[in-house]
Amino acid sequence: xxxxxxxxxxxxxxxxxxxxxxxxxxxxxxxxxxxxxxxxxxxxxxxxxxxxxxxxxxxxxxxxxxxxxxxxxxxxxxxxxxxxxxxxxxxxxxxxxxxxxxxxxxxxxxxxxxxxxxxxxxxxxxxxxxxxxxxxxxxxxxxxxxxxxxxxxxxxxxxxxxxxxxxxxxxxxxxxxxxxxxxxxxxxxxxxxxxxxxxxxxxxxxxxxxxxxxxxxxxxxxxxxxxxxxxxxxxxxxxxxxxxxxxxxxxxxxxxxxxxxxxxxxxxxxxxxxxxxxxxxxxxxxxxxxxxxxxxxxxxxxxxxxxxxxxxxxxxxxxxxxxxxxxxxxxxxxxxxxxxxxxxxxxxxxxxxxxxxxxxxxxxxxxxxxxxxxxxxxxxxxxxxxxxxxxxxxxxxxxxxxxxxxxxxxxxxxxxxxxxxxxxxxxxxxxxxxxxxxxxxxxxxxxxxxxxxxxxxxxxxxxxxxxxxxxxxxx
Amino acid sequence: xxxxxxxxxxxxxxxxxxxxxxxxxxxxxxxxxxxxxxxxxxxxxxxxxxxxxxxxxxxxxxxxxxxxxxxxxxxxxxxxxxxxxxxxxxxxxxxxxxxxxxxxxxxxxxxxxxxxxxxxxxxxxxxxxxxxxxxxxxxxxxxxxxxxxxxxxxxxxxxxxxxxxxxxxxxxxxxxxxxxxxxxxxxxxxxxxxxxxxxxxxxxxxxxxxxxxxxxxxxxxxxxxxxxxxxxxxxxxxxxxxxxxxxxxxxxxxx
Numbered sequence: 001x002x003x004x005x006x007x008x009x010x011x012x013x014x015x016x017x018x019x020x021x022x023x024x025x026x027x028x029x030x031x032x033x034x035x036x037x038x039x040x041x042x043x044x045x046x047x048x049x050x051x052x053x054x055x056x057x058x059x060x061x062x063x064x065x066x067x068x069x070x071x072x073x074x075x076x077x078x079x080x081x082x083x084x085x086x087x088x089x090x091x092x093x094x095x096x097x098x099x100x101x102x103x104x105x106x107x108x109x110x111x112x113x114x115x116x117x118x119x120x121x122x123x124x125x126x127x128x129x130x131x132x133x134x135x136x137x138x139x140x141x142x143x144x145x146x147x148x149x150x151x152x153x154x155x156x157x158x159x160x161x162x163x164x165x166x167x168x169x170x171x172x173x174x175x176x177x178x179x180x181x182x183x184x185x186x187x188x189x190x191x192x193x194x195x196x197x198x199x200x201x202x203x204x205x206x207x208x209x210x211x212x213x214x215x216x217x218x219x220x221x222x223x224x225x226x227x228x229x230x231x232x233x234x235x236x237x238x239x240x241x242x243x244x245x246x247x248x249x250x251x252x253x254x255x256x257x258x259x260x261x262x263x264x265x266x267x268x269x270x271x272x273x274x275x276x277x278x279x280x281x282x283x284x285x286x287x288x289x290x291x292x293x294x295x296x297x298x299x300x301x302x303x304x305x306x307x308x309x310x311x312x313x314x315x316x317x318x319x320x321x322x323x324x325x326x327x328x329x330x331x332x333x334x335x336x337x338x339x340x341x342x343x344x345x346x347x348x349x350x351x352x353x354x355x356x357x358x359x360x361x362x363x364x365x366x367x368x369x370x371x372x373x374x375x376x377x378x379x380x381x382x383x384x385x386x387x388x389x390x391x392x393x394x395x396x397x398x399x400x401x402x403x404x405x406x407x408x409x410x411x412x413x414x415x416x417x418x419x420x421x422x423x424x425x426x427x428x429x430x431x432x433x434x435x436x437x438x439x440x441x442x443x444x445x446x447x448x449x450x451x452x453x454x455x456x457x458x459x460x461x462x463x464x465x466x467x468x469x470x471x472x473x474x475x
Numbered sequence: 476x477x478x479x480x481x482x483x484x485x486x487x488x489x490x491x492x493x494x495x496x497x498x499x500x501x502x503x504x505x506x507x508x509x510x511x512x513x514x515x516x517x518x519x520x521x522x523x524x525x526x527x528x529x530x531x532x533x534x535x536x537x538x539x540x541x542x543x544x545x546x547x548x549x550x551x552x553x554x555x556x557x558x559x560x561x562x563x564x565x566x567x568x569x570x571x572x573x574x575x576x577x578x579x580x581x582x583x584x585x586x587x588x589x590x591x592x593x594x595x596x597x598x599x600x601x602x603x604x605x606x607x608x609x610x611x612x613x614x615x616x617x618x619x620x621x622x623x624x625x626x627x628x629x630x631x632x633x634x635x636x637x638x639x640x641x642x643x644x645x646x647x648x649x650x651x652x653x654x655x656x657x658x659x660x661x662x663x664x665x666x667x668x669x670x671x672x673x674x675x676x677x678x679x680x681x682x683x684x685x686x687x688x689x690x691x692x693x694x695x696x697x698x699x700x701x702x703x704x705x706x707x708x709x710x711x712x713x714x715x716x717x718x719x720x721x722x723x724x725x726x727x728x729x730x
Contacts, residue, residue, distance in 0.1 A: 421568075422532075430529070430552050430561075430564075431578075432556040432638070441573055441581060445570050448572030
């Protein structure tokens with residue numbers, strides 16, 4: 001913390017995003033498909049990627065599922081029902097080939113990632129990085145010593161080419177195409193994303209990161225990520241996302257499957273900072289085997305609508321799942337975020353901490369499910385939902401569902417909605433802080449349980465993003 | 476050598492939600508002086524303190540206030556603090572997730588801008604914590620979150636010591652303290668109160684005044700200062716209670 005700046009006017013909110021992240025590049029693409037979705041598009045994507053038969057079939061079946069499945073009847077149905085699927089670009093390949101040298105990446109793309117601080121982060125503290133631009137990973141690098149230990153970190157397309165057995169064994173096992181309409185869509189047109197495999201006993205001590213950038217208007221980005229931590233291994237994966245500011249919507253619909261085998265540990269951190277024209281409809285799910293731990297650390301800033309509920313299936317005895325999330329809903333934004341934990345095995349435990357901040361008419365909803373099957377005796381779960389309203393216009397809703405079918409289960413649930421109290425503001429102002437600074441300090445304190453879990457660089461970045469969002473809150 | 480006027484309050488009236496609570500108070504504090512304002516609950520002494528600090532719910536409807544020669548009343552709470560006013564809260568607020576050290580750094584940064592000297596900050600911070608017998612772990616605890624009554628009051632004095640105001644108004648800093656804590660807090664006030672500034676001790680009881688001898692004592696009843704005297708006035712009050720005083724006062728004004 002401590003990076004408090006002086007007051008800026010209300011008018012600068014959108015401009016700041018535009019200047020720092022919301023710019024867009026001219027499109028000098030290797031391939032840009034037509035708008036709209038049908039079997040020809042799917043066939044073209046699969047062909048361009050020279051995929052095996054089984055993946056091509058998988059895509060076509062998934063498209064049929066997508067076309068036949070109804071929209072979810074919950075979340076923000078008005079926005080969902082108004083998505084014009086015919087107006088979206090489903091596949092854009094910006095460059096002919098992926099590179100592991102920034103100098104080989106087209107200048108304008110390199111400049112974009114420079115502005116976003118990606119090569120800087122790579123040098124300073126990452127073990128590997130993937131930079132996806134539109135549909136494809138354009139830059140990828142990975143530390144040699146991790147490769148030597150047998151760790152695999154590739155873009156998903158390369159993963160499918162180079163490790164077909166592992167991909168075939170796990171792909172779509174955690175999130176089948178049938179799961180929901182957007183998982184089906186992703187399954188049909190997926191491109192890019194990360195593939196990670198950590199061999200037994202290997203501890204990847206530096207984070208691996210992927211950065212997702214949407215550039216074109218009406219783009220659909222459908223990355224697909226699969227992470228497998230083999231027995232007793234450990235890995236921390238981080239993803240970040242931004243997009244230009246446009247007047248019409250783009251769609252980001254990822255599918256992320258995470259598998260922790262016995263005694264493994266996976267942390268998956270997301271700091272998304274989408275522009276306010278992105279519909280962010282993502283399915284994320286992890287399977288935790290015996291004694292393993294899954295942690296989702298999920299930061300949702302920006303987007304017009306986010307519907308995302310990171311999930312953990314606790315299938316092995318003594319498995320642990322933790323989901324820690326924050327959502328910031330500003331004007332015109334709806335964050336429908338939450339968490340799901342399904343306890344299948346005995347002695348499993350889970351903890352959900354969800355924090356939301358709503359400002360200037362923003363709407364934040366917590367939607368969560370904790371299910372304890374009859375087989376999951378002696379399991380524990382605690383759920384804490386905390387909402388902070390910055391003003392009277394903003395809104396927060398909580399939709400927790402609990403289904404407990406087992407005996408000897410310990411469940412704790414707490415939900416709180418608080419307002420930034422005038423007394424708190426006065427207390428801080430009486431120490432010389434301006435009203436904006438006081439409010440920002442309260443907000444930063446509110447999300448502190450989240451930021452303290454982030455690597456330092458990301459905590460600083462997140463506080464800066466929150467500061468931008470909070471500017472001009474007064475009045 | 477004439478003394479510097481630190482605070483001049485002239486015929487101040489304060490309203491809360493349209494109801495007049497302070498009904499014309501005048502008070503002058505010179506540099507180096509400590510004044511006690513005593514009174515029962517509801518006498519208006521805390522309202523006066525909050526109004527001076529710029530609490531939005533306490534409206535000063537008439538009168539003037541000058542801090543070190545500057546008009547205080549056209550300033551926001553923030554500006555009053557930056558101008559050198561400090562209010563030690565009767566009920567300090569909890570700010571979860573904000574550590575004491577980060578909060579104090581932000582408050583000092585608000586004064587000194589980005590030129591805050593971190594090394595010096597740490598040094599002064601450690602000294603002041605030691606003075607108030609505060610453990611180092613205090614620095615990383617969240618502001619008043621889970622603090623005992625005594626810890627909260629010590630933190631208020633720590634803030635005063637760090638921010639070095641021209642005028643400190645300490646609103647019932649003695650309440651909720653046991654005798655040991657009272658001694659430590661009183662000692663902290665004596666050591667770190669602004670030497671050439673002023674202090675107003677707002678209190679119900681005389682006991683803190685055993686440790687901090689006031690230059691003047693003002694008794695407030697029903698929104699007015701009804702009696703002013705030296706330190707001995709507090710002792711009289713302690714012996715006779717507010718009721719005796721109230722009777723005297725009402726006889727004087729012929730009610």
